[in-house]
Every structure is written in structure tokens, then in C-alpha cells.
């Protein structure tokens with residue numbers, strides 16, 4: 100058994116889970132909703148094993164390192180953290196339907212990684228040979244994942260307030276009745292960001308500490324650094340929006356969606372469109 | 385006149401205290417920061433200058449877009465940001481302190497109705513005896529209360545984590561601490577670069593603005609090496625450095641290995657492995673030429689780009705040499721040279737000769753066999769040099785920020801009142817954050833409260 104086979108199983112599980120979540124939305128059948136969730140969790144367990152296995156495989160190949168060293172490995176880890184944060188919120192608050200808006204993110208990531216990327220295990224270039232890599236990547240991606248969940252919840256919020264506001268409850272009423280109340284969505288959005296924001300902050304700090312250790316500057320306005328700061332500003336704005344007149348509710352939800360868009364740009368867009376120090380996805384530096 | 389002046393100042397004060405300004409600043413900082421990630425910063429590459437129109441170049445330069453994080457308007461935004469933070473804290477902190485140090489010990493009749501968390505029990509004891517029993521109860525179940533008598537009723541007030549209300553201010557303060565650290569670093573520190581050829585030392589470094597900064601000691605490079613993975617990817621860049629004071633090695637700083645992610649610090653100045661290369665100045669390359677007909681081999685030494693006429697009249701030119709050929713000739717490694725050989729009366733031919741693959745060399749060169757023997761060239765190591773006395777302040781700020789965020793998000797100020805009157809006692813609960821979790825705790829306490837027989 101290889102890790103790559105298990106990653107395929109994971110992808111399939113997330114695909115089935117997402118489809119079942121959609122069926123759940125349409126049918127409102129609780130059993131389907133539960134099954135969709137359990138399949139996602141099964142995929143998560145398989146993925147956990149696969150990540151561990153890939154770690155071991157890297158040692159077998161003599162280049163042993165944690166599987167967090169390139170774009171492929173980071174995407175796989177990202178999808179893993181998305182399901183992890185979803186599971187945390189699901190266990191605590193039991194709003195299964197959120198899965199319909201979160202599992203697609205995980206599926207998208209896994210499908211892209213498995214189909215469109217070089218999956219080989221590569222040795223670590225000197226710049227990445229540091230324990231800081233581990234702390235930095237783990238905190239950043241846990242933060243990103245919490246933002247992904249918050250974004251899914253915000254989309255639900257915007258759909259719900261949008262349709263209810265325009266009085267179109269008759270047409271979509273069936274679907275909407277599955278959604279948690281807007282107050283709960285607003286609260287869950289805040290709670291997800293409450294998890295994500297300190298993690299992003301830690302991610303930026305560990306990144307700065309690492310840069311300082313490796314190059315002697317904790318901040319050099321490299322595009323990736325700057326974009327992580329932009330993301331941080333957006334979520335800081337979100338946190339204050341909730342206590343500022345005229346910003347509560349819809350605007351705050353939009354900030355959460357924009358924040359996640361900025362997060363994705365920080366993670367992928369910077370490597371694809373801009374140049375800098377971070378080797379993920381781009382040429383090695 | 386005086387009143388308008390006053391209100392003008394008040395307006396300014398309110399402006400700097402407002403959260404609307406905070407929103408504006410956070411969003412402006414986020415949006416403007418994008419510019420510097422799209423436009424090149426610092427030294428402009430000539431290709432960029434060539435492709436952009438002159439007017440654009442002029443406007444962007446005027447606006448400071450090519451060094452935007454140090455431009456006057458970006459710095460101004462940061463100043464207003466700091467002012468906003470400071471004034472907001474000055475305005476609100478006294479209220480918070482008052483809230484913490486002078487808690488509401490007595491619940492008025494009207495405020496009692498606003499509580500969503502409350503329970504009532506009937507007691508047969510007198511209020512005096514009841515308050516004693518409830519004092520013990522609350523102390524055991526939650527936290528020791530303060531008792532106040534008011535209009536014949538006893539008010540028991542107990543709270544937990546009152547100071548957690550300060551968490552947000554710790555976060556805000558931490559941002560200012562980071563700024564202070566950054567300012568100290570930029571005033572009292574420097575960033576520089578130095579390259580040291582193997583077997584030589586330096587005692588000054590070049591700072592980012594081009595000036596030479598004396599170190600006060602000498603850094604000597606004993607050796608520089610690169611290791612590669614079997615795939616050809618670099619594995620380790622390694623300098624062996626020694627620090628010398630007055631020409632003598634400093635104990636503990638002799639033959640220190642410096643690699644990427646493992647710098648060397650001495651007297652507050654840190655050296656980071658950052659680049660390397662071959663010191664080409666004045667280096668000779670050695671080549672052995674053997675005739676296939678036999679005879680003593682001819683040893684020549686040339687510089688890159690130089691030509692030599694061999695004994696038999698053949699023209700020899702060394703085009704370039706490298707100490708690691710892997711990236712130019714996949715499948716080979718080690719030193720190699722690219723040469724041009726012109727046998728008398730023939731067209732020039734260009735090929736690569738290796739140090740470690742004589743059998744390859746033997747297949748080229750017609751009547752002569754060329755072997756590359758290496759070079760007197762030395763490697764140089766490129767080191768980033770940094771002195772930043774403010775960095776500890778920055779880390780202090782970061783630590784405060786993480787602690788503050790933790791307090792602000794995950795700790796809450798919980799308050800419980802018990803009002804003991806003749807014939808009954810009522811319990812009230814309130815929390816500033818995360819009501820669901822507190823509700824469970826309160827319900828558990830209230831259930832025990834209901835079972836009390838007083």
C-alpha cells in the first residue's frame with residue numbers, strides 16, 4: 100500500500116461526501132446528512148494515515164522530512180486541516196449542513212493535488228532545512244483552514260439573508276430551512292475566525308522568527324509576507340466590524356469572504372503571479 | 385468662541401478614538417500594501433524601466449510606489465494607526481479599570497429583570513443565616529463572594545477572570561511594542577553584506593546603503609563547500625568561519641560551521657549564509673595536453689578567456705570553467721572546462737573537458753587529449769550581516785500579542801450575584817463572552833443552589 104493510493108481514496112471519499120451533502124440539502128433526509136459527514140471523516144482518517152505513510156516513505160528514500168515541503172504536500176495538508184476544523188465545529192455545534200459548503204473546498208484541493216501536480220517526494224533544499232518549517236506551515240494552514248470554514252459559513256449567511264431579505268423565501272424556503280438561523284451563522288463565522296486569527300498571527304510570527312534566523316531580517320516586505328499581513332488586516336477589520344456601528348452583519352460576512360479570497364491569493368496567487376522568497380510552487384530559491 | 389474651539393478639539397479627539405477610523409485604516413493598509421507586491425521595490429530592474437512609459441515612471445516615483453513601505457504616506461498611515469490605538473485605549477481603559485476594580489456589588493431592582501440567567505429558592509432561615517450558608521456555597525462552587533447589605537437584603541457578589549477584560553488592550557499594546565522594536569532596529573542596527581574569499585578575512589561590511597561599516601573584529605573564511613543530493617539539487621552550503629580579535633582566534637569561535645538556517649553570532653552581529661561563488665580574479669586553470677602519439681604531456685595554465693599556442697602550433701582557448709558542471713552537463717559532476725581547440729588548418733571545435741572523467745576527455749580532441757586538472761581559484765562565501773538590537777522588543781511584542789489574543793478570545797469575565805431576602809434567595813449570572821459555555825456552568829451551580837435546604 101502506498102500513500103499515493105490512499106490519497107486517491109481520500110479524494111474519492113470527499114467527492115462522495117460532497118455529493119451526499121448536496122442530496123442532503125435537497126432531500127433534508129437526516130440519515131443522508133449523517134452518512135455524508137461520516138464519509139468525510141473516513142476520508143480524513145485515511146488521509147491522516149496517508150500523510151504519515153508519506154512521511155515514512157520519505158525516510159525510506161533517504162531524504163526524510165515532514166510532508167510539508169512543496170505545493171503538492173501543502174495542498175494535501177491544507178485539505179486535511181479544513182476537514183479537521185470542520186469536524187471540530189461539527190462536534191461542538193452539530194450543524195451538519197455546513198459540510199455542504201466546506202467539504203467542496205477540501206475536495207477541490209485534493210482533486211487539484213492528485214490530478215494536476217507532481218506528487219514525487221523531493222529532498223529539502225537548504226533554505227527549508229529547519230524545524231521552523233514545521234511550526235510555520237502547521238500554524239499557517241490551520242489558520243487558513245479555519246478561514247475556509249468561516250468563508251463557507253459566511254456564504255451561507257449571505258445566501259440566507261439575501262433571500263430572506265428579498266422576500267423570496269417561498270422559492271428557496273425548503274433549502275433555507277436547513278440552514279442554521281442567521282444569528283447562529285454569524286456566531287459560528289466569528290468563532291471560526293476566532294480560531295483562525297490567533298493561528299494566522301502565530302503563523303506570521305513563526306515565519307518572521309524563521310526569516311530572522313535564516314536571513315537576519317524578520318520582515319522584508321517580500322510579496323508573500325506582505326500578503327499574509329494583508330490577510331491579517333482584513334480579519335482584524337472583521338473582528339472590529341462586529342463591534343462597529345454600520346458594519347455588523349452582512350458587511351462583516353463579506354469581509355470574511357474577502358479575507359478568504361485574500362488568503363487563497365496569499366497561498367497560491369503570490370507564487371503564480373508574483374515573485375519572492377517562498378519556494379512553494381515556483382522555482383527553488 | 386471658546387465653546388466651538390472646545391468642540392473642535394473634542395471632535396478631533398472623537399475622530400481619533402473612533403472605530404470607524406480603525407476600519408478605514410485597516411482596510412486602507414490592506415489595499416495600499418498590494419501596490420508594493422505588484423510593482424518592483426528598491427532598485428528597479430532595467431527591463432522594467434524599459435517597458436514602462438516615462439510619465440508613469442515619473443508619477444510612480446513621485447508617489448513613492450517603488451519604495452512604498454517607506455513612503456511618507458504609508459508611514460503616515462502607520463502613525464495615524466498608532467494614534468488611533470493609543471487614543472482609543474486612553475479613552476476606554478479607565479472604564480475597564482473601573483469596571484474591574486469597582487464591580488457592581490449591589491443589584492438594583494430594575495437591573496435584576498434584565499438577566500437571562502437567574503434562579504430562585506425559598507429559604508426558611510433568616511437572611512443573616514442564609515447569607516452565611518450561601519457564602520460558603522458560592523465560595524465552594526464558584527469563587528469567594530463579597531457581601532454587601534442593602535435595604536435589609538444581602539447581596540453576594542462573586543466573579544472570575546475580571547482581568548480578562550484587559551486581554552484586548554494587551555493585544556493593542558503589543559502592536560505598539562512591535563513598532564517600537566522595529567524603530568529601535570532601524571535606528572540602532574544595520575543590514576549588510578560581505579563576501580569573503582577562502583583563506584582571507586574581512587573586518588568591514590557593506591551596508592544596504594553602500595557605506596562601509598567596521599566590525600571591530602575580523603571574520604576569516606577557512607573553507608567553503610557545497611554538497612549535492614544525488615538528484616543534483618543542492619543539499620548544503622557550508623562556510624567554515626573563524627572570528628579573530630587582534631589577529632588571534634577567539635576561543636569558541638574558531639572553525640565554526642555556518643550553513644543556511646544556522647548562522648553565527650558574535651558581539652550582537654550575526655552572519656548568515658546567503659550566497660557563494662568562485663572568486664575569478666587572477667585565477668589560473670590547469671590543463672594537461674597529451675599527444676596520442678606519445679611524448680611528455682604538456683602542462684599549461686591559463687585564465688578564463690585567454691588563449692595559448694601549444695607546442696604543435698594548435699590554438700587553445702579556455703572559454704569558461706566551473707567547479708560544478710552538473711547544471712550544464714546533466715549526468716556529470718565536479719570541475720570542468722569548456723574549451724576551443726583549433727588544430728592548424730582546421731576549423732575551431734568547442735567541447736567540454738572534465739576533471740573526473742578522463743575516459744570522456746579521451747574521446748575528443750583528435751590528435752591531442754585534453755584533461756582539466758582544476759584551478760587555483762578559490763571559492764568565496766556571501767554572508768548577510770545583521771545587527772538588530774530591537775529584535776528582542778519585537779519578539780516581546782509578538783509574545784504579548786499571542787497571550788493577549790488568547791485571553792481576549794478564550795477567557796471570559798464571569799459574574800454571579802446572590803440576593804438573600806426574607807423568605808427567598810435569588811441567583812443571577814452574567815458573562816461578557818461565550819455565553820453558551822457559561823450557561824452550562826451557571827445551570828450546574830443553579831441546580832445545586834435549588835437543592836440547598838436553608
Ligand code: HEM
Pocket residue numbers: 335338339341342401402403406409464465466468469470472476552555556559789792
Ligand atoms: C488603530 C487600531 C485599533 C484600534 C483603535 C482598536 C480598537 C479596538 C477596540 C475599541 C476594541 C473593542 C474593545 C472592547 O471590546 O471593549 C477592539 C477589539 C479588538 N481588537 Fe482592536 N483596535 C485596533 C487595531 C487592532 C489590531 C491591528 C488588531 C490585531 C490583532 C486588533 C485586535 C483586536 C481584537 C482581537 C479585539 C477583540 C475583538 C473581539 O473580542 O471580538 N485591534 N479594538
